[in-house]
Amino acid sequence: MPMSIVCDGNEAAAWGVARAKPDMVAVYPITPQSSLAEYISQFVADGIIQADLMDVEGEHTVLSVLQGACLAGARTFTATCGQGLAFMFEPYFRTPPLRLPIVMSIVTRDGITPQCVWGGQQDAMTVKEVGWIQMYCEDVQEVMDTVIMAFKIAEHPDVMLPVNVCHDGNYLSYGVSKAEVPDQEDVDAFLGRKNTNWHVALDPERPMAVDPLTGGAGGAGPSMFVRYRKGLCKGMQNALRVITDVHADWARRFGRPWAPLVEEYRLEDAEYAIVTIGSMTGAAKDAVDEARGKGKRVGLIKFKTFRPFPLKAALSSLSKVKALGVVDRAVNFGWNCGPLYQEILAALYHLRECIPAISFIGGLAGSDLTVDKFNMVIEETEAVYRGKPGPTEPIWLNEKD
Amino acid sequence: MYEIRFHGRGGQGAVLASKILAKALADEGKFVKATPAFGFERRGAPVAAFLRFDDKEIRQFTNIYSPNCVICLDPTLPRTVDIFSGVPGDGVWVQCTKKSFEALSIPKVIKKVGICDGFRIALDVIGRPITNSVMLGAFAKTTGLVSLDSLFKAMKSVAFRDAALEKNMEAAARAFDETRSLDLSEV
Numbered sequence: 135m136p137m138s139i140v141c142d143g144n145e146a147a148a149w150g151v152a153r154a155k156p157d158m159v160a161v162y163p164i165t166p167q168s169s170l171a172e173y174i175s176q177f178v179a180d181g182i183i184q185a186d187l188m189d190v191e192g193e194h195t196v197l198s199v200l201q202g203a204c205l206a207g208a209r210t211f212t213a214t215c216g217q218g219l220a221f222m223f224e225p226y227f228r229t230p231p232l233r234l235p236i237v238m239s240i241v242t243r244d245g246i247t248p249q250c251v252w253g254g255q256q257d258a259m260t261v262k263e264v265g266w267i268q269m270y271c272e273d274v275q276e277v278m279d280t281v282i283m284a285f286k287i288a289e290h291p292d293v294m295l296p297v298n299v300c301h302d303g304n305y306l307s308y309g310v311s312k313a314e315v316p317d318q319e320d321v322d323a324f325l326g327r328k329n330t331n332w333h334v335a336l337d338p339e340r341p342m343a344v345d346p347l348t349g350g351a352g353g354a355g356p357s358m359f360v361r362y363r364k365g366l367c368k369g370m371q372n373a374l375r376v377i378t379d380v381h382a383d384w385a386r387r388f389g390r391p392w393a394p395l396v397e398e399y400r401l402e403d404a405e406y407a408i409v410t411i412g413s414m415t416g417a418a419k420d421a422v423d424e425a426r427g428k429g430k431r432v433g434l435i436k437f438k439t440f441r442p443f444p445l446k447a448a449l450s451s452l453s454k455v456k457a458l459g460v461v462d463r464a465v466n467f468g469w470n471c472g473p474l475y476q477e478i479l480a481a482l483y484h485l486r487e488c489i490p491a492i493s494f495i496g497g498l499a500g501s502d503l504t505v506d507k508f509n510m511v512i513e514e515t516e517a518v519y520r521g522k523p524g525p526t527e528p529i530w531l532n533e534k535d
Numbered sequence: 536m537y538e539i540r541f542h543g544r545g546g547q548g549a550v551l552a553s554k555i556l557a558k559a560l561a562d563e564g565k566f567v568k569a570t571p572a573f574g575f576e577r578r579g580a581p582v583a584a585f586l587r588f589d590d591k592e593i594r595q596f597t598n599i600y601s602p603n604c605v606i607c608l609d610p611t612l613p614r615t616v617d618i619f620s621g622v623p624g625d626g627v628w629v630q631c632t633k634k635s636f637e638a639l640s641i642p643k644v645i646k647k648v649g650i651c652d653g654f655r656i657a658l659d660v661i662g663r664p665i666t667n668s669v670m671l672g673a674f675a676k677t678t679g680l681v682s683l684d685s686l687f688k689a690m691k692s693v694a695f696r697d698a699a700l701e702k703n704m705e706a707a708a709r710a711f712d713e714t715r716s717l718d719l720s721e722v
Contacts (some may be wrong), residue, residue, distance in 0.1 A: 139692075140558040140567065252573045273596070305596045308550075310557050310569040416594030500573040504597045 139237035139317040143277045143306035146313050147213065147239050147299070147491040148173035150281025152183045153321040154237075155328070157208035160188035160196040160254060164218040165251045166303035171213065193222035197236070202258050202336075204234040205344065208284060209330045212236070214492040215303060216243035218255045223464060229296045230265025231366055232345060235288035235330060238266075239281065242412070242463075243303040244499040252500025253303030255412065259473045261462040265366050266298040270412045275313045276392055277301045279384060282321055285331070286380050289330050292372040298441075302413040302463070306499050309413070315389055324387055369465070370442040376438055395444035396451050397436040404433030406457035408511050411437045411474055414461060414503040421508030430446040432512050437474060448481045457496075458491040459515030465495060471528050490518040496531025507531045538599045538684025541584040542618045543608035545577050548667030551693065552582035552608070556671055558689035559681050560588045568593045581616045606633060606674055608666045611652060620642060629674045629714075631666050636717045649716040656713065660706040661699060665698050668703035672710030695700070 141149070147170050151159065159178070161171040162271060177183040187201050193214050200210040214222055229236055244254025258268060267287065271277045277299065284297040334344050349359040373394065381394035399419055401407060410418045415436045425432045435451045435458075437444075451457065461523065462472020467475045475493035482489060494511050497503040510531070518524040542696035543549030550571040557569040563590040572583035584597040590708070598664070604627040605618050612618065622644040624657070641648055649671035653666040661668075668690065675681050687704050695703055 140554070140561045140689075142554075273594075304573050305570060308571050309596045310554050311567055311593075312561050413596050417597050420595050502598045504600070505595060 136317055138312065139315060140171070140310060140312055142308050142310045143271075143273065143274050143301045143311045144170035144241065144308070145173050146278035147281050147301065148276045149313075149315045150179055150278040150322050151211050152177050153316060153318060154211070154282050154285045155209065155322075156183070156185045156211045156327065157330075158186045158188065158200065158203040159183065159211050160190055160194050160199045161212055162193050162214070162218060164191060164193075164215055166243060166253060166307040167218070167239070169307070170239060170241060172496075174211075174213075181197060193218040194224060195231065197222050197225035197238075201229065201232065201234055201237050204236055204331055205334060205336045207331050207335045209289075209328060210236050211238070213241060214253075215240035215241045216257050217246065219261060220325065223261065226261060226266075226429060227264040231362055233294040233333065233366070234296055235285070235294055237281065237284045237288055238296065238298055240298045241302045241303050241307045242300050244260040244464075250499040252304060253307070254462075254479045254498045254500070255300070255302070255462070255464040256498075258298060258300045259466075262441050264295075264475070265295065265370065267293075267295055267299070267370070267377075267403060267439070268300055269377070269439050270300045270437065271306065272413055272436065272438075273416045274306065274309065275390065277306060278313055279390055279392060281390070282316075282324070283380050286325055287373060287376050290372075290376045290380075293369050293376050294333060294474055295366070295369050295373060296507065300412065302497075306413045309370050313358065324383065362458075373442055374439070374444055374446075378388075393436070393438055395437075395439045395447040398451050399434035401433035401435065401451060401454055403431060404455050405431040406459075406515050407433040407435050407451075407455040408508065408515060409435045409437070409458055409460040409474065409478060410461060411440065411461075414463060417503055417505045418461070418508045418511075421505045421512060424505070424509065430512065430516060432516065440474070440477075443477055443481070445481055447486065448478070449484055452478065452481060453485055456489055457515055457519035458489065459494055459511045460491060461494045461496060461508075461511055463503075465498070471495075475528075482502045490524045491520060494531055495528045495530040498532065501532035501535055503531065536587055536589040536593065537604070538602045539586040539604045539606060540599050540602035540618075541586070541606050541608065542612055542616060543667070544583075545580045545582050545614065546665070547608045549582050549584045549608055550663055552606075552671055553586045554665035555668075555686065555689045555693055556681065557586055557588075558692060559685035562685050562688055563681065565590065566592050568596060570596060570598070572598060581612060591690070597614050603627065604629065604674075604678065606670055608653070608670050627678055629670060629677050631670055631673070634700055636715075646720050647677065647716060647718050648674060649673050649714050651714040654711060656706055656709050661702045668707045669710040672707035673714040675707075676711045676714040677716045683708060696707075706718070
């Protein structure tokens, strides 16, 4: 029987890790990830997780240690956020081209400066371009389920890439609700025989070179370098299919059908839609229900998978409406808008049709994205749908809180 | 949907109290969502925690601005924090205090008050003025929204420091016995 518990998102992630049976876990605590590191340490101490736990001196070492472990064939997990992720960046952006299927939770936190220890997706959004798969969770149960699924996605022979399972710092890390811990034998059957790293495995009996010096302008360098890059791009594109298949398999086995790439909520017959990512989506769905109750034809499009960007799934949803309000929990300083918003604009180009879209930025540094905020988002989006010129700058939802 | 806001000071266990109550209510078949307020977490500073429960699934993970019930773990906190902020009316107030009903200033939005000398009970039973378990007992008595048994069961599933589980259960039970409530709609 699955175990029914009431827990926060960090504990849910730790249960997911436990059920996935990693061989090695390395952690360094940082708010709001710390209790996740503590749960994992407790689980190791209690024998719930039978893995080597490395308490190392910082995040750079955390990921370096796991790269070694993964190269030796181990299933590995870690978690970090914010400045810890920044400190980890050197090994972080080597992990995808090494094709190491490491799973790492990012308990998303806003960036400093100014000093801030609270939630926001600035950290994860800042590292979105280096080849990690990124999935963003909406609630506590989805965190647990996605951590388990992440191993199957990462280790799939057509993918072989590291995965970030992102859950919002504060609202999801400390937010408590009911969750169900699946049975070990069911997860074992779901994940199958462990074959974490079949393509490179450090084995003294079979010495091999990993990570060659290559590139340059002559000899085998240029073509080999391109081969590495194209291989990574292909793995990312393959991941879209694998993520979809793995979610479908999960739904069949465990009865929880999470949308793998993009979720549509009340989008049928919608005239316009709001676009969300992460834990804000619950309040946004409540606001959509309220608006629907008043006769407004609004829907919602939620992005779970953000990297690789699920272009086809996104277009299928975006093409159903005539105006968009995109809500981000991070800032794209380069484009003066939210990062998800900018991606949506890039996707819309493929529709050969220009539909109005507004960038909303909210929930920064732990601020609250309430149903009222989404009521406002719906109102503004409806206004541009009805022909009002859209703002040329982002609307900052918590500016007057 | 029923919304509860806990007020306390850092170290009194308001966040843990919200988690215990969430577990107890879930055990009674409710859907729950609880989340702490995010502020500067330090001993003695005002803190808050939020809890929603309902018979149907709750989706929003947000703070609570118009609670049905306010549980205050600290006798001096109402002097510095507006614990009644946003209470829309017909509110329930569960307060840790040694004062009598007559000595309290009860705002118009409150229709039911439960009081309990939580500091004394906590000092007697636990030996420290940590009032979270005590005030859960007071909440159960005042509102009848959760049973003492469910609270005990929930307490058993969380990690109390210094193996203080038995004492916390005893403190909650004593608070349940000693809490007095005043229904203002009957006055």
